[in-house]
Amino acid sequence: MSETLQTTPLEQWHRHHGARMVPFAGYSMPVQYDFKGELAARCKGGVMAEHLHCREQAGLFDVSHMGQAMLHGHGTAAALEQLVCGDIAGLKPGRQRYTLLTTATGGIIDDLMVANLGPEGLFLVVNASRKAVDFAHIGTVTPVKPLEDRALLALQGPAAAAVMARIAPGATDLPFMGIARLMVAQVNCLVSRSGYTGEDGFEISVPRGMAVTLANRLVAQPEVVPAGLGARDSLRLEAGLCLYGNDIDETTSPVEASLTWAISKRRKMVWDFLGGAAIRAQLDNGPSRRRVGIRPDGRAPAREHTAILAPDGQEMVGEITSGGFGPSLNAPMAMGYVRRDLSDDGTKLTLMVRGKPLPATVVPLPFVPHRHVR
Amino acid sequence: MPGKNSDTRYTKEHEWVRLDGDIVTVGITDHAQQQLGELVFIELPELERDVVAGEACAVVESVKAASDVYAPLAGRVAEINETIVEDPEIVNNDAEGEGWFFRLEIDDTAAFEELMDQEAYDDYLETL
Numbered sequence: 131m132s133e134t135l136q137t138t139p140l141e142q143w144h145r146h147h148g149a150r151m152v153p154f155a156g157y158s159m160p161v162q163y164d165f166k167g168e169l170a171a172r173c174k175g176g177v178m179a180e181h182l183h184c185r186e187q188a189g190l191f192d193v194s195h196m197g198q199a200m201l202h203g204h205g206t207a208a209a210l211e212q213l214v215c216g217d218i219a220g221l222k223p224g225r226q227r228y229t230l231l232t233t234a235t236g237g238i239i240d241d242l243m244v245a246n247l248g249p250e251g252l253f254l255v256v257n258a259s260r261k262a263v264d265f266a267h268i269g270t271v272t273p274v275k276p277l278e279d280r281a282l283l284a285l286q287g288p289a290a291a292a293v294m295a296r297i298a299p300g301a302t303d304l305p306f307m308g309i310a311r312l313m314v315a316q317v318n319c320l321v322s323r324s325g326y327t328g329e330d331g332f333e334i335s336v337p338r339g340m341a342v343t344l345a346n347r348l349v350a351q352p353e354v355v356p357a358g359l360g361a362r363d364s365l366r367l368e369a370g371l372c373l374y375g376n377d378i379d380e381t382t383s384p385v386e387a388s389l390t391w392a393i394s395k396r397r398k399m400v401w402d403f404l405g406g407a408a409i410r411a412q413l414d415n416g417p418s419r420r421r422v423g424i425r426p427d428g429r430a431p432a433r434e435h436t437a438i439l440a441p442d443g444q445e446m447v448g449e450i451t452s453g454g455f456g457p458s459l460n461a462p463m464a465m466g467y468v469r470r471d472l473s474d475d476g477t478k479l480t481l482m483v484r485g486k487p488l489p490a491t492v493v494p495l496p497f498v499p500h501r502h503v504r
Numbered sequence: 505m506p507g508k509n510s511d512t513r514y515t516k517e518h519e520w521v522r523l524d525g526d527i528v529t530v531g532i533t534d535h536a537q538q539q540l541g542e543l544v545f546i547e548l549p550e551l552e553r554d555v556v557a558g559e560a561c562a563v564v565e566s567v568k569a570a571s572d573v574y575a576p577l578a579g580r581v582a583e584i585n586e587t588i589v590e591d592p593e594i595v596n597n598d599a600e601g602e603g604w605f606f607r608l609e610i611d612d613t614a615a616f617e618e619l620m621d622q623e624a625y626d627d628y629l630e631t632l
Contacts, residue, residue, distance in 0.1 A: 161568075162541065177567040178542040360541075360568050429545045431565050455544040455567045462545075484547075484563065 138194035139281050139341040147349075147356055148175060155258035157195040160358040169355050177360035181457040184327060184365060185498075188287035189357030190348050197261035198277040198335055201268070202251040209272035210252065213404050215384060216244065217394030223248035226309045226322055230384055230392055231264060236408030237380035238387065240264050241372060245309045245322060253309070253320065255282070255333070257374045281341035286331035286365070288501065289353035294321075294332055297347060301332060306502040315347035326362065328369030328500040367463060368456045370423060370495030376434055377421060377451040377465055385412040386467065388421045388495075419448060420473040423495040424464040424481075426488050431455045431462040432481045438468055439480040443487045447472050450481065456497055463497045464490075512600075513576075513619035516628060520600050521576045523616050529604050530576055532564065535629055537599040541566045543592035548584040548606055555579060555608070557615070562605050564595070577615050579608035 149160035165175040216229030226245035240260040294301035298314040309322035325331035438448035453464030477492040518536035545565040555575035562573035595603035
């Protein structure tokens with residue numbers, strides 16, 4: 131490999147815990163672990179075990195590759211609203227929201243989290259692969275201050291709250307999508323109650339230099355084991371959440387992607403954001419295709435780029451964008467785009483897997499119910 | 505280690521091959537199962553299928569990815585191990601024993617001798 135990979139502050143920490151490191155979005159990242167010593171007694175490691183541990187207790191994910199940035203100053207909410215479909219001006223201090231940066235033609239530049247930190251400004255978390263594009267784009271309407279000196283850890287799972295209650299006073303007072311500056315294990319952090327697994331959990335922005343200290347304190351809690359990108363992917367797919375680059379990109383609109391809920395009510399009154407007119411027209415006329423959940427019959431997973439055919443197995447009607455095996459679902463699962471007339475729940479489809487037709491059914495998302503706190 | 509002996513040969517695609525008369529038994533190596541992680545789905549070739557050496561003829565799937573399993577030698581599929589289709593975990597637990605994939609009736613036993621022996625395979629693993 132000619133290109134040098136960037137590393138997170140936990141690179142050596144991952145290796146110490148038996149991680150298999152892989153390149154992802156220009157970073158060296160842990161895809162799964164082969165745990166040793168005390169952690170091995172909690173979880174044997176591997177995608178399936180890490181996934182199940184996260185659903186049963188808690189998983190700790192290093193997501194420091196993601197882009198963090200601040201937007202300072204007056205009028206930044208109004209400025210950002212030119213580019214995203216969410217209500218940013220109406221976001222209360224201490225709250226964050228999932229939103230979309232849209233293109234002029236109604237495609238999706240990125241999906242991101244925007245938090246209102248009050249007088250400090252707006253805090254953004256964007257996808258690693260889209261950092262440069264996003265920050266340049268947002269920079270056209272308001273100055274962006276990337277936070278290069280911060281790492282990001284995600285603690286996810288039903289035991290996450292009990293863990294945080296022990297080491298982060300105040301964290302469990304956060305509602306879902308709440309955010310606050312808190313001390314976590316005596317480290318000054320920015321903590322939000324959110325995640326990418328469908329479980330209750332916290333995302334913790336921490337100074338890079340304190341990331342190892344914090345990670346050690348978290349895995350010192352008996353419920354917690356590290357979890358890699360492999361488990362992160364199977365967890366988010368079970369939760370029906372989009373992966374940028376797979377399920378959404380500049381060629382998919384929020385309407386096609388079944389993310390219309392991310393267009394805030396106030397923004398739908400006036401559609402005054404980039405691509406708003408195109409998205410409105412699509413909502414009025416109906417999109418030609420829609421992102422849906424798909425359950426293949428039997429046990430064989432259908433992976434991304436699998437062709438979707440009409441039930442008669444003749445006509446091509448779409449493509450799988452994410453597909454795999456759900457450890458908690460104990461069955462194969464997929465998401466993909468299908469022609470609108472075949473997008474209703476219960477519709478039968480045919481997937482072409484290794485040249486053979488595999489029957490499948492359109493199902494509601496998520497595959498595994500969300501368990502966020504309210 | 506169970507099943508590793510001088511009558512077993514290996515491929516660079518991480519299959520093990522055991523000769524008995526003109527029948528070879530084929531499976532994936534313990535190294536391969538470790539790399540793949542928990543298997544969730546296995547597809548085996550049809551009986552009587554003629555395969556050439558290096559032809560993809562079985563599929564193993566983990567949570568993350570699908571991988572092909574190749575015919576190490578030319579021959580005809582004589583037997584398949586349906587129990588691993590029912591319970592893919594058998595391959596994780598005993599890749600080089602109970603977790604065998606299929607048996608091939610081979611035309612050319614000399615080709616078997618050309619595959620890597622255990623020492624050569626172990627050396628090959630060192631290079632990865």
